[in-house]
Amino acid sequence: MxxxxxxxxxxxxxxxxxxxxxxxxxxxxxxxRGRRRKKSRGSEGVDAGVERIILGIQxxxxxxxxxxxxxxxxxxxxxxxxxxxxxxxxxLPNLGWKNVPLKRLLEKEFGCPAFVCNDVDSGMYGEFQFGxxxxxxTAIGLFPGTGIGGAMIFEGKIFRGKTGxxxxxxHVPVMADGPFCGCGQRGCLETVASxxxxxxxxxxxxxxxxxxxxxxxxxxxxxxxRSGTIKEAIDAGDKIVEAIIRDGARQLGVVLAGTVxxxxxxxxxxxxxxxxxxxxLFLEEVGKAIAARIMPSYLKTYELRVASLGDDSGAMGAAAxxxxxxxx
Amino acid sequence: MxxxxxxxxxxxxxxxxxxxxxxxxxxxxxxxRGRRRKKSRGSEGVDAGVERIILGIQxxxxxxxxxxxxxxxxxxxxxxxxxxxxxxxxxLPNLGWKNVPLKRLLEKEFGCPAFVCNDVDSGMYGEFQFGxxxxxxTAIGLFPGTGIGGAMIFEGKIFRGKTGxxxxxxHVPVMADGPFCGCGQRGCLETVASxxxxxxxxxxxxxxxxxxxxxxxxxxxxxxxRSGTIKEAIDAGDKIVEAIIRDGARQLGVVLAGTVxxxxxxxxxxxxxxxxxxxxLFLEEVGKAIAARIMPSYLKTYELRVASLGDDSGAMGAAAxxxxxxxx
Numbered sequence: 001m002x003x004x005x006x007x008x009x010x011x012x013x014x015x016x017x018x019x020x021x022x023x024x025x026x027x028x029x030x031x032x033r034g035r036r037r038k039k040s041r042g043s044e045g046v047d048a049g050v051e052r053i054i055l056g057i058q059x060x061x062x063x064x065x066x067x068x069x070x071x072x073x074x075x076x077x078x079x080x081x082x083x084x085x086x087x088x089x090x091x092l093p094n095l096g097w098k099n100v101p102l103k104r105l106l107e108k109e110f111g112c113p114a115f116v117c118n119d120v121d122s123g124m125y126g127e128f129q130f131g132x133x134x135x136x137x138t139a140i141g142l143f144p145g146t147g148i149g150g151a152m153i154f155e156g157k158i159f160r161g162k163t164g165x166x167x168x169x170x171h172v173p174v175m176a177d178g179p180f181c182g183c184g185q186r187g188c189l190e191t192v193a194s195x196x197x198x199x200x201x202x203x204x205x206x207x208x209x210x211x212x213x214x215x216x217x218x219x220x221x222x223x224x225x226r227s228g229t230i231k232e233a234i235d236a237g238d239k240i241v242e243a244i245i246r247d248g249a250r251q252l253g254v255v256l257a258g259t260v261x262x263x264x265x266x267x268x269x270x271x272x273x274x275x276x277x278x279x280x281l282f283l284e285e286v287g288k289a290i291a292a293r294i295m296p297s298y299l300k301t302y303e304l305r306v307a308s309l310g311d312d313s314g315a316m317g318a319a320a321x322x323x324x325x326x327x328x
Numbered sequence: 329m330x331x332x333x334x335x336x337x338x339x340x341x342x343x344x345x346x347x348x349x350x351x352x353x354x355x356x357x358x359x360x361r362g363r364r365r366k367k368s369r370g371s372e373g374v375d376a377g378v379e380r381i382i383l384g385i386q387x388x389x390x391x392x393x394x395x396x397x398x399x400x401x402x403x404x405x406x407x408x409x410x411x412x413x414x415x416x417x418x419x420l421p422n423l424g425w426k427n428v429p430l431k432r433l434l435e436k437e438f439g440c441p442a443f444v445c446n447d448v449d450s451g452m453y454g455e456f457q458f459g460x461x462x463x464x465x466t467a468i469g470l471f472p473g474t475g476i477g478g479a480m481i482f483e484g485k486i487f488r489g490k491t492g493x494x495x496x497x498x499h500v501p502v503m504a505d506g507p508f509c510g511c512g513q514r515g516c517l518e519t520v521a522s523x524x525x526x527x528x529x530x531x532x533x534x535x536x537x538x539x540x541x542x543x544x545x546x547x548x549x550x551x552x553x554r555s556g557t558i559k560e561a562i563d564a565g566d567k568i569v570e571a572i573i574r575d576g577a578r579q580l581g582v583v584l585a586g587t588v589x590x591x592x593x594x595x596x597x598x599x600x601x602x603x604x605x606x607x608x609l610f611l612e613e614v615g616k617a618i619a620a621r622i623m624p625s626y627l628k629t630y631e632l633r634v635a636s637l638g639d640d641s642g643a644m645g646a647a648a649x650x651x652x653x654x655x656x
Contacts, residue, residue, distance in 0.1 A: 080625075137490055138490070160592070161466070161591075161592025161629070162465055162466070162592065162594055162629070165592075166590060166591055166592035167590055167591075168589040169589075169590065171622075171623045172586035172589060173582055173586055183625075184623075185621065185623065255586075257501055258499075258501055258586070261496040261497075261499045261500060262494060262495055262496060262497060262500065262590070262591075263494055263495075264494035266490055293513065295496055295499045295511045295512070295513065296511065296512045296513070297409055297492070297511075301490070
């Protein structure tokens with residue numbers, strides 16, 4: 001059976017977030033041929049959730065007028081922890097999932113290879129293939145959000161541990177007896193420099209009356225203090241908001257300095273909503289902190305860049321990773 | 329021409345230290361067939377120094393009754409900074425060398441491929457091929473001495489930057505406004521947890537009268553407070569010496585915890601004279617500190633071991649790396 005795309009293989013990338021799903025279909029030249037976005041709806045449970053993923057892929061194929069036997073592979077980026085080899089989601093707390101053999105379920109349904117990978121890894125692989133990290137030998141990505149995601153692409157491949165992903169830059173220890181962390185530890189980088197940690201500092205400043213713009217538009221609920229609000233507050237002159245963000249960026253830079261000393265990357269990519277809202281501030285402050293703290297011999301050996309694919313990086317990277325795994 | 333080793337290729341590994349040179353010759357089964365150790369004699373200058381290396385290799389071949397045309401390759405481990413691709417020692421302050429094209433000089437002299445690599449990398453590659461890190465997928469080495477050496481073997485290869493070596497664990501920032509470091513920075517791990525840093529703390533304690541054994545046998549000159557002296561002082565009951573070493577080991581462990589979170593090694597090797605003098609103490613204290621600070625999901629994913637090749641690791645690893653580069 002032939003269809004509008006000819007006879008080449010097509011690839012699907014699926015970004016399974018805790019709150020959103022983003023699915024994209026690519027032709028063999030990696031042009032976008034279709035996309036679907038949905039909420040993840042955690043309350044449905046595992047079976048209904050997997051069913052939604054399968055239905056989403058089926059509809060994406062239908063809408064794109066592509067026959068399923070044309071599928072070269074499916075890549076799916078998921079929050080961890082994962083068993084990468086077997087393609088099992090070991091735990092996905094936001095959706096209440098445990099031990100979901102997603103690779104096997106998708107391969108059975110669609111009759112093509114499927115690959116499960118960490119969502120930060122797939123996003124960074126997307127930036128490597130199509131975005132800010134193209135051409136890099138060693139590219140490190142840092143994505144401050146609710147937590148802080150980290151990833152590395154080394155010589156064209158996602159750098160991973162034996163069974164799971166790694167590059168957990170957000171969990172590098174930076175403070176003895178520091179704030180509690182979601183991972184069960186305390187004093188990890190993300191307890192002081194994630195968007196969530198900075199939002200909490202901003203909420204405290206608002207409560208103290210030091211951030212009038214924030215207090216007016218968001219109150220003291222840190223769930224309301226999002227990337228856009230933070231940018232607006234800085235533009236509106238809330239000086240302490242700018243100081244908090246710059247200090248968080250500085251702390252990211254200090255840990256990145258140690259990471260440069262360890263891994264000698266040629267490209268460092270900063271991404272996520274907050275960085276994309278304030279790209280100039282982050283490039284400046286993170287860049288200054290890295291340069292101030294690395295070994296002098298590593299100065300000028302790397303470029304610091306802002307991610308360029310936005311929310312599509314995960315789906316694009318997952319599809320490209322599936323192709324890499326199938327075609328090498 | 330035939331000789332006692334038959335017709336297989338032989339390999340030479342050369343460890344060029346700031347104070348000592350160690351050269352070893354291996355047959356194709358990597359059995360040791362000869363060795364020479366010499367002082368490095370910095371005062372001679374570059375030409376005489378290179379001449380000594382060449383003469384040393386010639387004598388090693390003669391003593392082992394091996395014809396030079398049997399040489400498969402020469403590996404040479406050197407302190408940095410290096411240009412690895414071109415095999416140039418950019419700077420070797422202890423010997424007063426600058427821009428020495430060692431690879432080219434050795435290849436011209438011996439008519440076989442030569443490979444320059446970082447001395448910590450070659451030592452760790454030796455541990456990977458023949459010692460404590462055999463069979464590892466991702467092995468990280470940490471060697472506290474005058475500074476702190478770090479290295480990683482990943483999927484059978486030395487992990488390197490684009491032009492030079494990396495894994496500078498000793499220069500991960502651990503303290504704002506910390507002690508000055510030899511690299512030009514301050515507050516690097518090695519300013520608080522190298523043998524040199526710990527010896528200085530011990531010398532202060534001796535000066536204050538808190539380390540009576542040290543004061544008696546070494547005085548307050550930190551150059552006299554060597555690994556053996558430190559072990560003896562602990563055995564003799566200088567409590568503060570033990571506390572200082574345990575605290576240094578703890579700080580190594582905290583930085584290794586961050587490194588585990590980043591790189592998910594399956595093996596971590598601790599080495600160097602001080603660790604080899606006090607293996608139990610280091611395994612215990614570093615192990616405790618890593619476990620106390622890593623992400624809980626990485627617990628039990630790695631083994632902590634003490635290096636097993638001692639001073640020969642560098643020459644063995646350099647020879648094995650030369651073979652790897654030639655034979656793949």
